[in-house]
Amino acid sequence: xxxxxxxxxxxxxxxxxxxxxxxxxxxxxxxxxxxxxxxxxxxxxxxxxxxxxxxxxxxxxxxxxxxxxxxxxxxxxxxxxxxxxxxxxxxxxxxxxxxxxxxxxxxxxxxxxxxxxxxxxxxxx
Amino acid sequence: xxxxxxxxxxxxxxxxxxxxxxxxxxxxxxxxxxxxxxxxxxxxxxxxxxxxxxxxxxxxxxxxxxxxxxxxxxxxxxxxxxxxxxxxxxxxxxxxxxxxxxxxxxxxxxxxxxxxxxxxxxxxxxxxxxxxxxxxxxxxxxxxxxxxxxxxxxxxxxxxxxxxxxxxxxxxxxxxxxxxxxxxxxxxxxxxxxxxxxxxxxxxxxxxxxxxxxxxxxxxxxxxxxxxxxxxxxxxxxxxxxxxxxxxxxxxxxxxxxxxxxxxxxxxxxxxxxxxxxxxxxxxxxxxxxxxxxxxxxxxxxxxxxxxxxxxxxxxxxxxxxxxxxxxxxxxxxxxxxxxxxxxxxxxxxxxxxxxxxxxxxxxxxxxxxxxxxxxxxxxxxxxxxxxxxxxxxxxxxxxxxxxxxxxxxxxxxxxxxxxxxxxxxxxxxxxxxxxxxxxxxxxxxxxxxxxxxxxxxxxxxxxxxxxxxxxxxxxxxxxxxxxxxxxxxxxxxxxxxxxxxxxxxxxxxxxxxxxxxxxxxxxxxxxxxxxxxxxxxxxxxxxxxxxxxxxxxxxxxxxxxxxxxxxxxxxxxxxxxxxxxxxxxxxxxxxxxxxxxxxxxxxxxxxxxxxxxxxxxxxxxxxxxxxxxxxxxxxxxxxxxxxxxxxxxxxxxxxxxxxxxxxxxxxxxxxxxxxxxxxxxxxxxxxxxxxxxxxxxxxxxxxxxxxxxxxxxxxxxxxxxxxxxxxxxxxxxxxxxxxxxxxxxxxxxxxxxxxxxxxxxxxxxxxxxxxxxxxxxxxxxxxxxxxxxxxxxxxxxxxxxxxxxxxxxxxxxxxxxxxxxxxxxxxxxxxxxxx
Ligand code: SRM
Ligand SMILES: Cc1cc2nc3c(=O)[nH]c(=O)nc-3n(C[C@H](O)[C@H](O)[C@H](O)COP(=O)(O)OP(=O)(O)OC[C@H]3O[C@@H](n4cnc5c(N)ncnc54)[C@H](O)[C@@H]3O)c2cc1C
Ligand code: SF4
Ligand code: FES
Numbered sequence: 030x031x032x033x034x035x036x037x038x039x040x041x042x043x044x045x046x047x048x049x050x051x052x053x054x055x056x057x058x059x060x061x062x063x064x065x066x067x068x069x070x071x072x073x074x075x076x077x078x079x080x081x082x083x084x085x086x087x088x089x090x091x092x093x094x095x096x097x098x099x100x101x102x103x104x105x106x107x108x109x110x111x112x113x114x115x116x117x118x119x120x121x122x123x124x125x126x127x128x129x130x131x132x133x134x135x136x137x138x139x140x141x142x143x144x145x146x147x148x149x150x151x152x153x154x
Numbered sequence: 155x156x157x158x159x160x161x162x163x164x165x166x167x168x169x170x171x172x173x174x175x176x177x178x179x180x181x182x183x184x185x186x187x188x189x190x191x192x193x194x195x196x197x198x199x200x201x202x203x204x205x206x207x208x209x210x211x212x213x214x215x216x217x218x219x220x221x222x223x224x225x226x227x228x229x230x231x232x233x234x235x236x237x238x239x240x241x242x243x244x245x246x247x248x249x250x251x252x253x254x255x256x257x258x259x260x261x262x263x264x265x266x267x268x269x270x271x272x273x274x275x276x277x278x279x280x281x282x283x284x285x286x287x288x289x290x291x292x293x294x295x296x297x298x299x300x301x302x303x304x305x306x307x308x309x310x311x312x313x314x315x316x317x318x319x320x321x322x323x324x325x326x327x328x329x330x331x332x333x334x335x336x337x338x339x340x341x342x343x344x345x346x347x348x349x350x351x352x353x354x355x356x357x358x359x360x361x362x363x364x365x366x367x368x369x370x371x372x373x374x375x376x377x378x379x380x381x382x383x384x385x386x387x388x389x390x391x392x393x394x395x396x397x398x399x400x401x402x403x404x405x406x407x408x409x410x411x412x413x414x415x416x417x418x419x420x421x422x423x424x425x426x427x428x429x430x431x432x433x434x435x436x437x438x439x440x441x442x443x444x445x446x447x448x449x450x451x452x453x454x455x456x457x458x459x460x461x462x463x464x465x466x467x468x469x470x471x472x473x474x475x476x477x478x479x480x481x482x483x484x485x486x487x488x489x490x491x492x493x494x495x496x497x498x499x500x501x502x503x504x505x506x507x508x509x510x511x512x513x514x515x516x517x518x519x520x521x522x523x524x525x526x527x528x529x530x531x532x533x534x535x536x537x538x539x540x541x542x543x544x545x546x547x548x549x550x551x552x553x554x555x556x557x558x559x560x561x562x563x564x565x566x567x568x569x570x571x572x573x574x575x576x577x578x579x580x581x582x583x584x585x586x587x588x589x590x591x592x593x594x595x596x597x598x599x600x601x602x603x604x605x606x607x608x609x610x611x612x613x614x615x616x617x618x619x620x621x622x623x624x625x626x627x628x629x630x631x632x633x634x635x636x637x638x639x640x641x642x643x644x645x646x647x648x649x650x651x652x653x654x655x656x657x658x659x660x661x662x663x664x665x666x667x668x669x670x671x672x673x674x675x676x677x678x679x680x681x682x683x684x685x686x687x688x689x690x691x692x693x694x695x696x697x698x699x700x701x702x703x704x705x706x707x708x709x710x711x712x713x714x715x716x717x718x719x720x721x722x723x724x725x726x727x728x729x730x731x732x733x734x735x736x737x738x739x740x741x742x743x744x745x746x747x748x749x750x751x752x753x754x755x756x757x758x759x760x761x762x763x764x765x766x767x768x769x770x771x772x773x774x775x776x777x778x779x780x781x782x783x784x785x786x787x788x789x790x791x792x793x794x795x796x797x798x799x800x801x802x803x804x805x806x807x808x809x810x811x812x813x814x815x816x817x818x819x820x821x822x823x824x825x826x827x828x829x830x831x832x833x834x835x836x837x838x839x840x841x842x843x844x845x846x847x848x849x850x851x852x853x854x855x856x857x858x859x860x861x862x863x864x865x866x867x868x869x870x871x872x873x874x875x876x877x878x879x880x881x882x883x884x885x886x887x888x889x890x891x892x893x894x895x896x897x898x899x900x901x902x903x904x905x906x907x908x909x910x911x912x913x914x915x916x917x918x919x920x921x922x923x924x925x926x927x928x929x930x931x932x933x934x935x936x937x938x939x940x941x942x943x944x945x946x947x948x949x950x951x952x953x954x955x956x957x958x959x960x961x962x963x964x965x966x967x968x969x970x971x972x973x974x975x976x977x978x979x980x981x982x983x984x985x986x987x988x989x990x
Pocket of ligand 2: 162189199200262404434445
């Protein structure tokens with residue numbers, strides 16, 4: 030399981046090698062998430078409609094290693110955009126992937142771009 | 155630099171470290187701590203919670219890192235075997251020697267093992283450390299695997315009863331053996347003890363009083379206990395909890411003065427006979443007494459720190475032993491002198507056997523002072539009484555009102571407001587925090603909320619018994635400063651649920667986004683979204699399909715998420731009645747989609763392990779066969795359980811199944827602050843367990859008795875009688891009113907039982923609202939409920955008929971594949987998710 034977790038590493042804008050189109054804007058729910066597949070990876074994509082911002086992170090919740098984060102509820106904590114895991118409601122910052130529930134858990138985040146009504150996620154592999 | 159060595163890293167040893175670390179002169183000391191146990195100090199008071207927590211982490215008083223940050227060297231798993239007073243050094247069991255300038259003995263105590271023949275047999279345990287608990291649990295499991303289920307606890311004191319509850323929770327049939335003729339002989343009088351006994355026995359723990367154990371029977375493994383009177387108790391394990399013995403062995407060996415019956419003698423400075431050696435906690439003999447409670451131990455730690463840092467603090471001359479506890483689900487408290495009764499003292503008693511409540515106060519003959527008392531079954535008055543006692547406050551004219559409540563007119567509490575207490579009044583005895591400390595934290599501007607006050611003063615951070623009073627003080631002080639105290643639901647909405655409910659209704663707000671724009675801020679979160687979804691549902695009866703993304707994660711997919719991210723499917727089976735044809739359909743669907751099936755505790759059938767994209771396919775088949783959503787995922791009506799009732803049962807008085815079905819059909823899909831459950835039983839034998847539900851209906855001569863506000867779960871509560879001998883229509887009318895009133899006014903995730911507890915005026919008030927219509931809203935409540943009933947729609951039917959709504963039931967947005975990470979393993983003839 031540790032192995033699986035390691036396959037998810039945060040990608041920052043300048044590390045991006047491929048921008049992958051994962052669907053149209055309207056394929057994703059507003060103020061919630063959807064899951065996309067890239068190679069063997071599962072990535073959760075979130076559309077914060079109120080500020081027109083998009084975020085992406087691993088779909089794997091590091092707490093119990095389940096592929097569920099895309100189905101969690103979104104929101105913010107003191108302005109930081111976040112997602113709450115649907116299994117035990119641990120919350121993670123979508124900005125830097127850090128846990129907001131007072132533990133050491135961490136998720137990988139990916140950059141998102143919107144072009145011509147399409148959603149692109151930046152990967153380094 | 156002075157060297158301080160602390161022997162023992164238990165609760166009091168830790169408190170010493172905490173206080174020294176916070177002392178301004180801290181830098182003048184090197185602190186070295188030896189602890190025999192394998193982990194840093196943990197909260198022994200809440201030891202029993204280890205069984206449910208399954209981890210020591212949450213019990214730790216401070217993590218290992220705390221000691222490092224505070225430059226305290228903690229050596230766990232190291233025992234001190236000798237103190238050399240002349241060279242001022244200690245020797246560890248590994249034969250390493252360390253010098254000290256000050257030595258602190260905080261070695262606590264160990265359980266007293268009475269000299270009974272055979273106590274060393276396998277199956278005999280004590281109850282003091284996490285390791286003890288682990289051993290007990292492991293042995294109980296081993297016994298159970300062999301079909302053995304009997305456990306006994308020796309000792310009917312506070313700890314014994316706690317241990318008994320623990321073995322019961324482990325699934326053992328438990329008996330408590332007490333030598334004295336009553337339970338908790340040191341805290342309770344006979345009446346109180348009898349009442350407690352009845353309560354505990356009603357929870358299936360048997361109590362044997364006046365039993366003197368002679369021998370533990372059995373070969374290697376124990377099989378029973380032989381008593382002095384010749385009788386034998388067959389049992390498979392025994393937990394001994396017969397008092398404590400201070401661990402003074404090091405001191406005795408070093409020639410430090412100890413009491414005849416054990417304990418290291420100390421003076422008011424906590425100094426032992428040896429200058430520079432202090433003893434604190436359960437090892438210290440102060441006033442010729444060992445105090446088996448944390449509060450005096452913490453005070454001792456404070457005094458010792460003060461003394462070695464050059465202060466002059468002394469231990470209080472008398473130690474207060476008042477306690478309030480929850481034992482086997484029953485509140486028990488005693489304060490001051492509980493037994494006092496003589497020419498100068500009058501005891502006032504109140505006993506209610508039906509409710510299992512006993513209250514006793516001992517007051518001075520002139521009625522001016524409270525000297526002690528006992529509370530069993532309902533200790534809600536404890537904090538107030540304790541303050542009156544401790545601060546010697548003059549009592550009101552009718553002292554009986556203190557335990558009976560004022561019976562005429564409004565009549566507030568005898569204490570008035572907590573703010574009336576003197577500043578010196580001790581509120582938190584564990585951490586010795588006074589009223590002045592608490593209020594001062596706010597008036598000085600250091601803290602501005604309950605959370606901050608607790609952080610800064612540590613009040614109520616230990617046993618939590620004083621929390622209600624701390625809360626009141628904080629709220630009242632904030633109010634007196636003109637700051638409003640609000641129960642807001644989260645950082646995005648500065649309103650309570652009830653206020654939001656009213657605002658949404660008045661301003662006709664229809665969507666979550668509008669609500670955020672008009673009443674809130676930010677993006678919202680996982681707390682306020684479901685609350686708002688529930689409010690929209692209660693006002694407009696909108697299903698979870700309309701504003702999908704504000705629903706709690708289960709409601710969003712109209713199913714319960716399982717541990718591996720798959721879902722469960724629970725169709726409604728009203729009243730638990732189902733035809734053979736429908737049973738066949740459930741079986742076939744489960745087979746087709748390879749689902750694990752189980753009968754639930756709610757009289758229906760749960761199909762587990764459905765993948766997200768299969769949910770609509772499964773539901774299509776179920777709906778075609780006449781099923782509807784069971785709302786097992788929602789904070790909404792779950793089931794109305796029934797017993798078979800008068801149609802078949804020889805005792806049945808009315809047709810409970812038909813009535814349960816009628817009621818379930820009426821309220822199905824009704825969303826509420828928390829889930830709602832009901833039950834209908836055909837006679838008082840109560841096979842539907844209706845009184846364990848939010849509303850329970852029981853057939854009696856002449857109609858139905860309606861009970862409300864019960865639940866099972868972690869804090870079981872029996873529902874209480876709202877009205878009796880009702881006909882069908884009146885019963886439903888009252889239910890409409892009751893449920894709607896609850897839906898309007900409860901806080902989020904608050905079930906009916908805690909709601910009633912918080913309702914000002916309690917059950918009497920509720921009766922007035924529901925039966926007498928004292929608020930004049932009965933008609934409105936009924937018509938609102940009728941509106942909700944009329945607008946019911948099956949959410950699953952709605953979802954599968956609408957392609958737009960169906961889009962959400964797909965694992966990937968960009969692929970039709972299913973989740974390839976799912977792994978199931980076989981179990982009996984079915985399957986389960988691969989364990990974590
Ligand atoms: C399936 C079932 C256990 C079973 O196999 O029998 C069950 C399963 C769950 N229960 Fe339960 N409870 C089930 C009957 C009960 C009962 C018995 C009853 O209803 O008569 C109780 C005690 C009665 C009561 O609620 O007062 C019960 C008290 C709880 C509680 C504690 C509620 C409380 O107020 O303390 C929770 C936790 C909660 O709701 O916050 C809970 C929560 C849960 C959850 C939803 C936990 C979760 O979030 O995953 C479980 C998921 C069910 C699922 O995925 O389908 N379940 N649960 C039962 C489903 C009944 C049904 O047909 O709908
Ligand atoms: C199940 C249970 C429930 C309780 N409930 C309550 C309650 O509700 N309210 C209340 O006020 N109190 C309660 N108590 C009592 C409370 O836990 C004790 O009063 C408190 O823990 C005493 O603290 P202490 O530091 O003196 O002793 P301990 O916490 O026992 O710590 C002593 C430590 O010293 C170690 N030690 C001993 N000798 C040596 C040595 N030679 N070298 C190194 N280390 C050594 C021991 O291993 C132990 O870790 C309860 C106790 C138990 C067991
Ligand atoms: S008691 Fe209920 S919540 Fe707990 S494991 Fe069983 S089903 Fe899940
Ligand atoms: S699996 Fe995500 S919080 Fe537990």
